[in-house]
Amino acid sequence: MGLFSAANSEPRLLxxxxxxxxxxxAEVQSEPVISLARIEFLTPDRTGLPPLAxxxxxxxxxxxxxxxxxxxxxxxxxxxxxxxxVVPVYQGKFRVVxxxxxxxxxxxxxxxxxxxxxFGDPDFxxxxxxxxxxxxxxxxxxxxxxxxATIKVQHLIEHAMLLPELKRCGCLYVTSxxxxxxxxxxxxxxxxHSAEDFxxxxxxxxxxxxxxxxxxxxxxxWTTLDGYVDLLRRxxxxxLVESVPPIQLCIRLLVPEGSYLLKLAGFRDLIRGFRCExxxxxxxxxxxxxRCAAAASSGVCRESRGRGAFAPPGIRANLxxxxxxxxxxxxxxxxxxxxxxxxxxxxxxVLLCRTHDAAVA
Ligand code: SF4
Numbered sequence: 001m002g003l004f005s006a007a008n009s010e011p012r013l014l015x016x017x018x019x020x021x022x023x024x025x026a027e028v029q030s031e032p033v034i035s036l037a038r039i040e041f042l043t044p045d046r047t048g049l050p051p052l053a054x055x056x057x058x059x060x061x062x063x064x065x066x067x068x069x070x071x072x073x074x075x076x077x078x079x080x081x082x083x084x085x086v087v088p089v090y091q092g093k094f095r096v097v098x099x100x101x102x103x104x105x106x107x108x109x110x111x112x113x114x115x116x117x118x119f120g121d122p123d124f125x126x127x128x129x130x131x132x133x134x135x136x137x138x139x140x141x142x143x144x145x146x147x148x149a150t151i152k153v154q155h156l157i158e159h160a161m162l163l164p165e166l167k168r169c170g171c172l173y174v175t176s177x178x179x180x181x182x183x184x185x186x187x188x189x190x191x192x193h194s195a196e197d198f199x200x201x202x203x204x205x206x207x208x209x210x211x212x213x214x215x216x217x218x219x220x221x222w223t224t225l226d227g228y229v230d231l232l233r234r235x236x237x238x239x240l241v242e243s244v245p246p247i248q249l250c251i252r253l254l255v256p257e258g259s260y261l262l263k264l265a266g267f268r269d270l271i272r273g274f275r276c277e278x279x280x281x282x283x284x285x286x287x288x289x290x291r292c293a294a295a296a297s298s299g300v301c302r303e304s305r306g307r308g309a310f311a312p313p314g315i316r317a318n319l320x321x322x323x324x325x326x327x328x329x330x331x332x333x334x335x336x337x338x339x340x341x342x343x344x345x346x347x348x349x350v351l352l353c354r355t356h357d358a359a360v361a
Contacts, residue, residue, distance in 0.1 A: 011039060034089055036076070041097045043104040052109065058116045058146075058172075061337065066146070069114030071105050073097055073134045077122040079152065080260065081177075082190045083217065086122050088258035094122070096130045103137055110142055116172070117147040124149035125159050132162060139169035146170040148213075153178060153193035156201040163208035173211035173337065176201060181234045182227050185220055188264060195234075202238050211337035213243055219252040219293040221270045243337060250296035 012035055058066040074097060076090030106117055117138070124131050131149075138145060149166075151174050156163070163171075180186050181195045193201075198214070205212045218231065232249075235241050253261075261267050 010042075011035075011037070036090065036093050036095075038095060041101045043101050043108070046105075046108065046112070052112050052114055066115040067113045068116045068118050069106065069109030069112070070118050070120055071102050071109070072120045073099075073102050073124065073131060074121045074126055076126075078126050079123070079154075079192065080190060081192075082188065082260040082264060083179075083253060083255070085254075085256050085259070087260050088256070094126045096127050099130070099134050099137055102134055103141065106138060106142070106145075110145065115145065117145060119147060119149040121150065123152050123155060125151050125155040125162070128155075128159050128162060132165065135166055135169035135171065143170075146172045148173045148175065150175045150177070152176060153191070153197050153201045156204055157193075157197060160204045163204060163210060167208045167210050171210050173213055174205060175213040175215060178214040179217045180220070181231050182222070185222050185227075188220075188222060188261075189217070190260075198234070199238060202240065211243065212240065214240065214248075215251075216244075216248045217251055217253050218249050218296070221253070246296075250293060252293055 052067050052069055055070075056068055058068050060066060074094050076094035077084070077086045078092055078094050080087055080092055106114070109117070135147070138147065147170050149171065153176055156174070156176060177191075178193075178198050178201075179189055179191055181198060183195050186194060202212055202214075216231065218228065235244055255261055255271070262271075
């Protein structure tokens with residue numbers, strides 16, 4: 001039996017299910033693993049799933065919580081970021097889900113108690129016209145419903161004029177895969193944005209009144225200890241410490257089979273033998289960043305189990321003079337931001353101080 005690799009595989013999945021139902025011995029999968037065929041999307045049937053309140057909820061700055069639903073306005077992505085698992089499947093293609101279908105799905109979740117919709121599109125602005133139609137339709141029917149979406153840094157800059165309208169339609173925050181603050185690493189990942197663009201995106205979102213939830217690949221084969229410190233320093237400069245869950249600061253580059261990183265000259269030399277428990281191809285990482293990554297992971301795990309804040313000695317970072325870093329000062333003009341809270345919360349980010357040399361070497 002083979003596996004379907006997402007994409008638009010529902011008709012193939014249905015065909016397989018029907019074939020198995022009529023003949024249980026027909027176990028050889030003849031349907032293609034990946035299908036990018038255009039299909040008529042159906043409204044998802046969510047009956048039988050646990051109530052929405054059992055999933056992640058949105059913690060609002062005033063202490064209240066919103067029940068969160070999920071919808072997708074599109075699948076796939078027109079970009080080719082080398083490390084992205086979407087690329088080997090969709091190969092630069094994306095498919096929009098018809099607005100009435102998405103709205104029907106949202107309507108049924110509102111009836112189940114959803115107060116906020118998290119759009120799961122790999123990139124909400126791959127089709128800006130479609131995204132705008134969707135946001136406007138959502139807001140027209142449910143003026144009190146808020147939403148969040150994932151939008152790449154490049155799109156935040158190129159489509160900056162759309163941000164105020166997304167805000168008007170209820171967009172509370174945007175998640176964006178910033179990945180790194182080192183232009184050399186961004187180039188390897190083919191992200192189509194620079195370290196400076198990260199700052200631009202932050203400014204544009206703040207101007208529009210939309211909160212920002214950046215995500216990172218904190219450890220790559222090219223990450224140095226100083227580079228890691230630069231990332232922490234940048235988060236402080238941009239007043240983003242509280243916007244970044246600690247888990248983001250210990251994520252390592254994952255290289256699934258078929259990754260376009262493998263097309264990068266010399267990259268295969270960084271691969272060590274496949275180990276199942278790594279869920280991907282393990283990478284060679286310089287010793288000190290590797291120990292730093294391990295310390296960061298264990299700190300986040302401890303915090304997730306409620307055993308203290310994320311400040312393990314192994315990742316106390318040197319920001320230059322070795323002096324303790326004061327708590328993040330938030331500009332008085334900027335209000336607190338909403339955040340998505342999962343069933344096992346990772347808690348607040350507290351880390352930076354002292355020298356890394358003594359702690360990590
Ligand atoms: S990282 Fe985002 S923008 Fe890049 S290919 Fe993946 S989904 Fe698309």
